[in-house]
Amino acid sequence: MSNHTDNRAEHRADHRIGLVVLDMAGTTVADGGLVEQAFAAAATRLGVEPGTADFDAKLDYVRRTMGESKISVFRHLFGDEELARRANTAFEEAYGELVDGGRIAEIPGARAAVEKLTAEGRTVVLTTGFARVTQDAILAALGWQDLVPLTLCPADAGGRGRPYPDMVLAAFLRTKAVAGVADVAVLGDTSYDMLSGVRAGAGVVGGVLTGAHGRDDLLAHGATHVLPSVAELPALLAELGR
Secondary structure (H helix, E strand, O other), rough: OOEEEEEEEOOOOOOOOEEEEEEOOOOEEEOHHHHHHHHHHHHHOOOOOOOOHHHHHEEEEHHHHOEEEHHEEEEEEHHHHHHHHHHHHHHHHHHHHHOOOOEEEEEEHHHHHHHHHHHHHEEEEEOOOOOHHHHHHHHHOOOOOOOOOOOOHHHOOOOOOOOHHHHHHHHHHHOOOOHHHHEEEEEEHHHHHHHHHHHHOOOOEEOOOOOOOOOOHHHHHOOHHHHHHEHHHHHHHHOOOO
């Protein structure tokens, strides 16, 4: 199919993708730039004023590290652990308020894609770099609480989020859905999603163009395929015979 033009990996027919690990914001969930708005609220609370050089530099780092655990981002930005935790709490509170305000939606076709993958006998897990309270707020806003059997945030995988492979490996270990990591597909919209999938040894590492990073960044960080959106994932796996 023409959508699947960036296949750079060899795929073995004796592996079938039985576990699909999907990112949320930017991949299955459209949040309309809420990350940046929530960051602005958090930074202001810590005395970093919008319009200053310091604010602009920190916002640029937030943009470049989309997909990473948010507490890790704040540790880098503020250095001090107490300040990082204060910033993370403020961020999560601001993001949660924006979610509660109805400023969130599914990526078109995301739910249908998850339901199709499930109907095909594949186990689907949703992952995020947000804290559990924020992840739960997003799931509730979309009515997705029962959409998949398992959702994971960094705290569920020992505290390390992307670009570490921990959430992918936690999905592998907890679901026991497949025999090996080569039978796992990872899909996300950021370079950190790609690194996480590669480091976990996933058989398919897919990037989507509905979020933070473009085709070149996704491929440079290990994407085996780049898709217009998550809606194309079932067709890709069917095309691969996996």
